[in-house]
Amino acid sequence: MTGYIEDITFLNEKALKFGNEKVEAILAPSLGSNLLSFKYKQKDIEVLRTPVCLEEYKKAPILYGMPILFPPNRIEDGQFTYKGTEYRFPVNEREKFNHIHGFLHDKPWQVCKREVNGKEIVINTEFSSSEFDLKDSFPQDITVNMSLSLRAETLDIKLEITNKGIEPFPWGAGYHTVFNFPFGPGGKLEHCRISLPVNKHWELNERSLPTGAIHETANTFEIQNGFSLEGRLFDDLFGYDEERALENECILTDQEAGIQVIYHADPQFKFWVLFNQEGYVCPEPYTWVTNAPNLDLSAKLTGLRELRSGETVQLRTLLSIKDI
Template sequence: MTSYIEDITFLNEKAIKFGNEEVEAILVPELGSNLISLKFKRKDVEVLRTPDSLEDYRKVPILFGMPILFPPNRIEDGQFTYKHTVYKYPINEKEKSNHIHGFLHDKPWQVVKKEVEGDQIFIKTEFSSNVFPYLRSCFPQDLIVTMSLFLMGETLDIHLEITNKGIEPFPWGAGYHTVFNFPFGPESKLEDCKIALPINKQWKLNDRSLPTGEIQETANALEIQNGFSMDGRLFDDLFGYESDLKNECTLTDQKAGVQVVYHGDQHFKFWVLFNQEGFVCPEPYTWVTNAPNLDLPAELTGLRELSAGETVQLNTKLVMKEI
């Protein structure tokens, strides 16, 4: 199998195109290390929603590719306090007075390594908070985040490592705003497609899209776990799952003959499901929306602490299949 890496320009930015006989992808380090394109070549379909132009991308950047969220989703009034340290983010969802999506997805990352070794492609990028001193006003700790991509055949492994480079511990939560073209095929209809999620708990949200703290059994949990059609249904919902469920989301377009399986490791205890016409975002999170501001145990919210010098690795995987 012939594997390759090329330096290209995409959306007027330096980008990396890489692939093999089965898959081709584009990573844009300057745009938050966003995996902006993922094509399943065997079926000639774009798996991820990719912008046609820079103008399209600028309208809503978060709705293309696979933006990295740190912290994920919303922070009430843009701030929280943890161990006497205040973390204050800009209010960028003004109508709800929230901060949303964090600060990693729109900053330039550095390319650390890119290589082809046999049939495997390896690319590594890095974000260092020291490069952006102004971020101390919202995140006063020093951190380094690295993203490692491994492509082999039809499988893309993605490892995200978060390292505390400071002297104080900090709370952390991460996720992905993964935007899938769905249906995958141009001739497919949504009524013929199914999505399955490993969920059985639903968090009730208030009118600011923040958790109230009430957790209930998911309606139609078995239907969602086994796969259901989103035709005529709109979601912007927050779910959790029990550890006995296999943590993977499956998207199936029978007419196009394509299935994508989206795996998350044990750190991703929550999924947000969001969709609009033409795309769906199953978003794996390590903590629940607004976790630091919830008066609930950390084992429920997913809030974790990273000590000085400590590193945590989060693993996800995208597998493309012909069906």
């Protein structure tokens, strides 16, 4: 069976349904180019948390699918200054007076390419800041292109960020990927394990911002080889030492459902946030640490990087599903 792409309406918006004999996915370009569904057809299992209606989605859009974060996580007081330029974001986490999750995930993107090449499906979408009034928040001119390539049960996602302006800007990116966990309906968390490629735990204050203190992770062997979320809630920030770098992937295993999801990120994603609630878990790969521009720490430690005029950076993640 060759791949396919279909135009559908999802959450009252135009969307693209695409797939092959193994998996089927739904991408909503007008909703931040969010991958809102990734279904394993072999067992009829939806691995991503997918909203059943628009009203449900509107209550918490960040808790469905794979929202793109730029910048990722929190910015203290919603602002920072870099090389004399001020960046001011709306304070949308009022109880902690932070900005959270950036401006890409809730803006419409444009579809630039869609094609089926035998068993490979390729879709490109693009965001351009010139189409929006973002000067008060992010005064630089940028474009972000996302390319999705599906072959068999693996989705390859590339994110390209280009500085179209004159001045350099600091950048950090990530994903707020929300997995159903357990995967199977009616499944039990006791049969599930998750592993993360980390060995450092960043201490957070009452505003969920890094204090600057970094500790060895507790039970490092367990967290790197698979642990249970049963009875445990996380909203934690982790990293790892480059000299001890593991394969940079989060592995989610559901023995009862009989499947495993491998969430791979390229080495530029130096940090992982782990957040979970009943029924779902968010392993979030980031290129910079929470609130990086406001931390009195080295850029090497925080992951803060600069994109100069005309430069492009490419980030890559992969989602794969397999039977166990």
